[in-house]
Amino acid sequence: MNRKYSYFTITFFGLIFLNFNIVAQQNYTLKDVIEIAKTQSPAYKRAETILENRYWQYRVFKSNYVPQLALSGTIPSFDNSVKPVEQPDGSTEFRPVFISNSNVSLNLEQKIGLTGGTIFVSSSLNRFDDFTRGFNQYGGDPLSIGFRQPLFSFNPLKWDKKIEPLRYEESKREYVEEFEQISKDVAARFFNLLTAQISLEIAKKNLGNNDTIYKIAQGRYRLGKIPENELLQLELSLMNSRQSVAQANLDLETTQLALKAYLGLKNNEELNLIIPDEIPVFPIDPDLALQEALNNRQEAIGFKRRLLEANKEVDRAQGETGLNMNLFGSFGLTNQAEQLPTIYQTPDDQQRVELGFTIPIVDWGRQKSRVKTAQANYQLVQYTIEQEKVNFEQEVYTQVRTLEMLRDQVAITQKADDISQRRYNIAKNRYLIGKISITDLSIALTEKDQAKRDYISSLGNFWQAYYNLRQLTLYDFENNTRLIK
Template sequence: MRRLSPNFNFLLLCILMLSALLAAGEKIALTLDRAVAIAMQNSYQIRQLKLGIERSREWLKAEQAGLKSKVYMNVKAPEFSALSDYKWDSLVNKDVIVRQNVQRWWMNVAIRQPVILFGYPTNGYLSLNNTLYQYGQLDDSQWYANYYNRYFLKFEQPFFQPNRLKSDLEEAKLSLEENELEFLDDQVELIENISRDYYELFDYSYNDIILERYIRTLEQVREIANCAGQDNGSKSIDCIQIQVELANSIEKKAQNLSDLRLESTRVKQRLRLAESDSLEVIPEIKITEIKVDLKQAIEYGNTLGPRMRLLDINRRKREIDLTNVKGWNAFRMNVEMTYGLEKQDESHKQLWDEFDNSYSVTVNAYVPIWDWGQRKARIAAEEITIRKTELYQEETRSRIESEIKNAYQNLLEYQKRTLSMQENMSMAEEITALSIDQYARGEISLHDLLQTLMRQKQTEENFLEAYLGYRKSIIGLMIDTYYDYENNIALLDKFRSTS
C-alpha cells in the first residue's frame, strides 16, 4: 500500500481544521447596543421603510420638477380620412351625402411652465407654442394642399378651484415626513422588542453566575466539613445536607443553562443569525443615577416623539381633502388667452413670410344650480373627519403625559430599589464570609450557615430583579420621550449619527 507524503497529510489536516472552524460559526459577544444594531441591519421591516422613504423622496422630486418647464411635442403624422357623411346643403334645403378625402400632417411643439408668483404656484400655466400642419383635400382627381404655421403664447388660469399644484407638492412633502416618522417609530419599537429579548438572556446569564457562586461556596463548606474524609457508611448529617443542597443547586444550574440555550436560539432566529452562530451575554452591571425633569420629559414626548406630528400631518391632509371637496361641483371658471403670429398659404415656402397677428380669449364657467345637498353633505363629512382627528390629538396628548408620568415613577422606584439592593448584597457577602469562618471554628451549626447562604442567594436574586426593572424602566422612559437620558441625546440625532 502506497503511503501518503507528509506534505499531503499536513494539507489535509489544515483543510479539516478550516472546515471545522467554518462550521462552528461566529461567537457573538452580545450587548444591547450590538443586538439592536444587528436587528436594524437584518430587519425586513426596516428595509421596507427605507424603501418607502426613498419612494417618497422620488415622488417629491417629481412634484418639484412639475413646477419647472416642460417641453413636449404632439404629432399627427399622418391623419387620413376618406369617408361619406350627411351634410346640410343650403341650396337644396336638405341633407346630402358628401364624400370627403383628406390628408392631414400636424405637429405642435410647446414649452410649458407653471405660473409661480413669489414662490407660490397659482395653478395656471404659460406656454410657448408652435403649430405647423399640412391639410390636403382631393377634389375629383386633383389634390389641393394648404399649409398653416403659427407661433403663439398661451396663458391658462383656473379661478375658484383648488390649487392642485400647491396641494400635490404639499402632500408629497407631508408623505415624505410621514414615512420618516414611521421609520423612527419602527426603530424605537424594534429597540423595545430587542431589549425585552436581550434582558431575558441577561436574566438567565446572571442567574447562572449566582448559581455558580452558590455551588462554589457549598463546595468550600464541604471541604471545611471534611466530608471527603468520612467513610461512606458513617457520613455525618452535615455532609448529607451539604451534598443534597449541592445536588439540587447543580440541577437548577443545568435547567437554567437549558433555558438559556432555548432563549438564545429564539433570539438568533429573531435577529436572523445563522444557526451555527453562538451568543454570549456577559451580564455587566451598570448603574447610573439618572435625574429627570418631569415637565421637560413630557415636552420631549410631545415634540420629539412622532405620534403628535403624525396626527398633525393627518389633520393637514384632511384639510387638503376638505379644500378639494369644496371645489367639487362648485362654481369655477377657466380663462385661456393666446397671442401670436400665424400664416396660411398654399405654398410651404411662404409660411415664414409676412405673418399676421393672431389672438384669442376664452372664458369658460361652470355654475351649479341644484344637487339635492350632495356637495353640502360631502363638506360636512370631511369637517367631521377633521373634528375626529382633533379629538384624537387631545386624547393622544393626554395619553402621552400619563405614560411618561408612569415611566418616570417606575424609574424612580426601581432606581431606589436597585441602589438599596446593591448595598444589601454587599452586606450579605460580608455576613456569609463571617458565617463560614464561624462554622469552620464550630461556633455555628450547618443549618445556620445554609440559611445565611440562602439569604445571600435570595438577596442576589432580588438585586437582579430590581436591576432588570431599573434597566427596563430606563428603556421605557426613553421610548415614551424619544430621548436617551443615559447619553443625553435625542433618539433621532442618535440614529442619524450611527447611520
C-alpha cells in the first residue's frame, strides 16, 4: 500500500515538475513577440498616449468653431478709501469713498471662420452700493446682440481650418507607423537574442565535439600516432570552447533582458525563440509601393501641411503690416433702476458702433522686410519639400529592391549553412581516422559556425527590411491590404 502511494506521489509531483518546466520556458515565434510588444510594451503605451494627446488637441481646434457660452462677473469689488475728486471749478478735493460694485454677464459667442469675426449675444447686470449715503442702484443690458469684425487683417481661423485636419490625419498615420517601428525594433532584439541562443548551441556542440576529439587524441598520442604539438592545439581548442560557452551564456542573458525590457515582461520566464525560416513570397511592384506610400504615409500629408503653414505665414505678414481696421457694433436693450426686477421692465434701446484703424506711416522698411522674409521662407519650404519627395521616392524604390535581394540572400545562406554542416561532419570523421590534419578540421569548424551565423543574420536583415517596407508604405503586400483604417 505504501509503495503504491509512493508511486502515485512520485508520478504526481513528476507531472507537476514537467508542467512547471513547460510554463517556465515558452516557445515564441517572431509574430508572437511582435504581438506582445503591440499590446503591452512601453513603446505601445507611448504611441497610444501620443495619439490621445493629438486627439484632444484636435478637439480644442474643433471647439473654436462652435458656440461658446460663458458666465463671468465680479462679486463684489469693494472700495473703502480716500480718493481725489475733481470739483466744478477745476480744483481737487480728497473725499472718503465707501462703495461696492458687482457685475455679472452671460455671453454666447460664435466665431466666423470665413471672415475671422465674432458674433455674440449677451446679457449683463451691474449693482452699485454707496454705503456712506445708504444708496444702491442697478444697471445693465438685459439683451445685447453684436459683432466684432477685423478688416484687412490676418485671419488665423481660415488657415487653421485647412491645417489642423491635416495635422490630425498625420497623427493617425504616425500612430500606424509607430506600430511598424515597434515591429522593426522587436525584430532587431528578437534576432539579437536568437543569435545568442544559436551561438550558445554552437558553443555547447563544439565543446562536446572538442572534448571527444581531445580524449581520442590523448589515446592516439600515447600510441605515438600524433605529435605533442597537435595534442596541445586540441587542448587549447577545448579551453577556448569552454570560454566560448561562458561568453555565450553571458550574451544570452544580456540580450534576453533587453528583449524582455522592451516587451515589458517582468517575469523570470525563459524565452525560447523559434527560427522564422518560412520566408513569405509575394510580388512587389515598385510603382504600387510608391503609390501606396504617397497615399498612406504621414510625410505625404506633411508636405501639404508644411506648404500651407508657410503660406499662412506669408498671409500673416501681409495682414499684420498694412492697414488694419476693426469694426464693432451692437444693439439691444439697456436700463437702470433702484430695484432689481425693474431693470427688465420697459428698457431703453441701446446701439453702439465703433470703427478703429491703424495705418503705418514710417517704419523704415520693417513691413516690407517681414513680407519678403515670409515669401522667401515659403520658397525655401517649396524647394525643401521637392527634394524630400525625391528622397522619399528613392527610399521606397531602394527598399523594394533591398527586400528582393535579401530574400535571395536568405536562400543562399541557408544552403551554405547546410553544406558547411555536412562538410564539418565529414571532416570530423576523416580526422578521427587520420585522413586530414587538425588545421583542416579547424577550418571546417570555423566555416560551419560562420555559415550558421550568416544564415541567422540574413534572416534578421530580411525581417527588418520586411517591416521597414511596411512602415514606408503602410501597406501589407503579403495580404494586399492597407494598414491604415
